[in-house]
Amino acid sequence: MDTQCPFCSVQCKMQIIEHPGQLRSTYTVQPKPNAASEGRLCIKGMNAYQHALSSSRLTYPMARIGGKLERVSWEEAYRLIKTNVTALQQQYGRDSIGVYGGGSLTNESAYLLGKFARVALRSKYIDYNGRFCMSAAASAVNKAFGIDRGLTNQLSEIPLAKCIILAGTNIAECQPTLMPYFDRAKENGAVIIAIDPRNTGTTEKADLHLKVKPGMDAALVNGMLKVLIEEGYANESFIDSRTKGYQDLKQHISELSLDHLAEITGVPAAQIRQAAELFGKAATGMVFTARGVEQQTDGYMAVRNFLNMVLVTGKIGREGCGYGAITGQGNGQGGREHGQKADQLPGYRSIENPADRAYIAGVWGVHVDDLPGKGVSAYEMMEKIHAEEIRALLVMGSNPVVSNPNANFVEEGLRKLQFLVVADMFLSETALIADLVLPTSSYLENGGTLTNLEGRVLLREESRAALGESKHDWEILCGIASQLGAEAYFPYSTAESIFEELRVASRGGIADYYGITYDRLRKEEGVYWPCPSVDHSGEKRLFEQRFAHPDGRAELISVDNHFPAEQVSAEFPLYLTTGRVLSHYLTGVQTRRSATLAARSFESFMEIHPKTAKKYRIEDAALVRLESKRGSIVVRSRHTTQIREDTVFVPMHWGDIQNVNKITNQALDPTCRMPGFKVCAVQVQSLVK
Incomplete structure (x- = not known):
């Protein structure tokens, strides 16, 4: 079976070989050469087949009958959907039905989900779990550069950067x-700067680790910008010819005190200065951000x-220079x-733009006034x-009970x-x-396109064939749309037929896929967007000559020092931050069904500094209750000196009483509506008497 990993945004290629046996088959997995991972696989990819072949896979539809989920036919399942959707929309209006998607769906399924919500249901309420992954970076890059693609250049350019900043990314x-890209960069003389409140496998690679207080990244960068601008590291010619807003930024930075910034971020002024000088002096450089900064x-x-830092130093649009948002989910990019977000239509078009609406209505064959507005x-x-x-609500490819902040509230609502x-x-x-569960195919069975972190x-x-029913x-x-009377708008018989429509729908948009075909993808392995013609x-490297705004210039902006929405107090004296572990992925629905991966990390944990643990009488490996204003969870303590004394860390891959999102804060970013997962105030109590 030739396939690619269903998990992270690298999308490594692999071959899985089945060896039939008398009692059961065994499997071996071999990486396949590819431009992104260069033929490497991690432990998640090596064992992904285990969940796809798991005996706990759903193989037939189930409806809730007498309080229990019971087997039903597809015909019965579709009839239930038609009956309920029709009745509810007649009583409460079209927008009484919502759709909730996922960032691991193929491009074809993601595109169709957006069309389904707006054409078959005619509802404005659609969004997806990628809102919790990429929305901050996507909105920021769109506004600054005019186009949002995960990396502005190729992964292969990382070894050419002489200074690399890894901010909030493990x-x-x-x-x-x-990681080998960064190892080669170091071999070539690069300096790596890591920004993270914890020591991780990534910070171990760094030459300089800035152990920032959770949520204080923006203020930390203000300090670095102050040094860059006032010590002469700004690239004035680049700023003058290719950006706008610099004078306002320069004035804003001049009014800030480096000592004050050091105090509020928890990073010594000398380290802030050192980091800025290293980045400023480097001939080439790249900055990567991920959820630690964005959530x-x-x-x-x-x-x-x-x-701002990338632009002020002119480190973009040339070899070994650029910005990258490290996408989390397999098809987060x-x-x-192509339309899963509340405000988007295919091709990264805006649902509020009259020209965009008219174009997509024409592609879909509907009247423009029939397209709903922004959800x-x-x-x-x-x-x-x-x-x-x-x-x-229709949920496809997501697990909102575990992935949303303030999860008790979410479950209560559902x-x-x-x-x-x-x-x-x-x-x-x-x-x-x-009330109704529909069984979907796995990555081994479901073909289609995905877009990796590079674009x-x-x-x-x-x-292989889909399992069971x-x-x-x-x-x-397509089946549901047919039941709802929209069959004419969903005539597809293959994933490729959907992609052919997606190509046209994206044509001329920011994310232009028109020049990409299945035939090209088979021959060329992969094609970067934008690709306007066959x-x-x-475009392998963006912004070599101009940015994507009409005037060709990038936008600089003044950023105020921001404090997290929730501060520690006498009742909740510690900061909680969240993240991932190597063996698991997202809410663990798939990886916890892999025997090998589950055995490596079978329960959640809380990292706590020994000095903090002593203060609160928390023994190592003891069960503890972690509580915030929203609820509590039970996990096992893990003493480590690799974390700040004012902070504890819990991974995000478990549900039920280990679900860390039962206690995370639901406060949202005012611009992109990203929840503040990475910082909330908690108290900790040992359950061992």
Whole structure:
């Protein structure tokens, strides 16, 4: 079976070989050469086949009958959806039905989900879990540069950078097959600066580790900008010819005190100066951000400040220079380009732009006035569900009971729904409370395109038949649309036929896929977007001559020092931050079904500094209750000197009483609506008497 990993945004290629035996088959996995991972696989990719072949896979639809999920036919499942959707929309209006997608869906399924919500349901309420992944970086890059692609240049240019900043990203555990790029950069003389409140496998590679207080990244960059500008490291010619807004930024920075910035960020002024000088002096440089910076209530502005630093030094649009948002989910990049977001239409078009609406209406063959308007972000959908404005929800490829902040509130809201439909491979925590569960195919069975963190579109071929009665996501959507009387708008028989329409829908948009075809992807392995024509090679490096704004200039902006929405107090004296571990992925629905991965990390934990643990009488490896204003969880303590004394860390991959999002803060970034997952105030108490 020739395929690619279903997990992170690198999208490593692999071959899985089945060896039939008398009692059961065994499997070996071999990496395949590819431009992104260069033929490497991590432990998640090596064992991904285990969940796809798991005996706990869903193989037939189930409806809640007499309080229990019972087997039903697809015909019965579709009839239930038609009956409930029709009745609810007649009573409460079209927008009483919501759609909630995922960043691991193929481009074809993501595109079709957006079309389904707006054409088959005619509802404005659609968003997806990628809102919790990329929204801060995506909105910041769009505003600063005019176009949002994960990396502005190729991964292969990383070894050419002489200074690399890794901010809020733990690549060693989240995208480990990328680490050799950074190793080669170091061999070439590069300096690596890591910004993280914890010591991680990534910070161990760094020459300088800035152990910032959680949520204070924007202020830290203000300090670095102050040194860059006042010590003569600004690239004045680049600033004058290719940016706007510099004088206002310069004035803003001049009014800040480096000592004050050091005090509020927890990073010594000498280290801030050292980091700025290292980046400023380097002939080439790159900046990477990820969830540690972005999952904040000022995530948008924090990323804008990192972009300020890239622009002020002119380190973009040339070899070995650029910015990268380290995408989390497998199709986090493509998933946000073609219509799953509340405010977007395919090709990164705006649902509020009359010309964009008219174009997509023409592609879809509907009247422009029939296209709904802008909905709300993922968490705000949960608020509307709780308020009973949304009465029914279709969840596809996501597990909102575990992935949303303030998860107790979210679960309470979902239980209020009159009709909850979940399409998944497993009985996730969300599927367990659904009224109807629809079985979907796995990555080994479901072909289609995905776009990796570079903006390289890749084709994943089907390599085995769907298990049992499970269907591809796009097949399910076509089936429901047919029941709702929209069959004429969903005539697809293959993933490729959907992609052919996606090409046209994206044509002329910011994310232009028109020049990409399945045939090209098979021959060329992958093609970068934008790719406006079939004879275009795809843009490997962006912004060499101009930025994507009409005037060709990038936008600099002044960023205020921002404090997290929730501060520590006598009652809740510690900061909590969250993240990932090597063996698991997102809410663990898939990786916890892999015997090998589950055995490596079978329970959640809380990292705490020994001095802090002593203060609160927390023994190592003891069960503890971690509590915030929103709820509590139970995890096992883990003493480590690798974390700040004012901070504890819990990973995000477990549900039930270990679900860290039961205590995270639901406060949202005012611009991109990203929740502030990475900082909240907590108290800790030992359960051992």
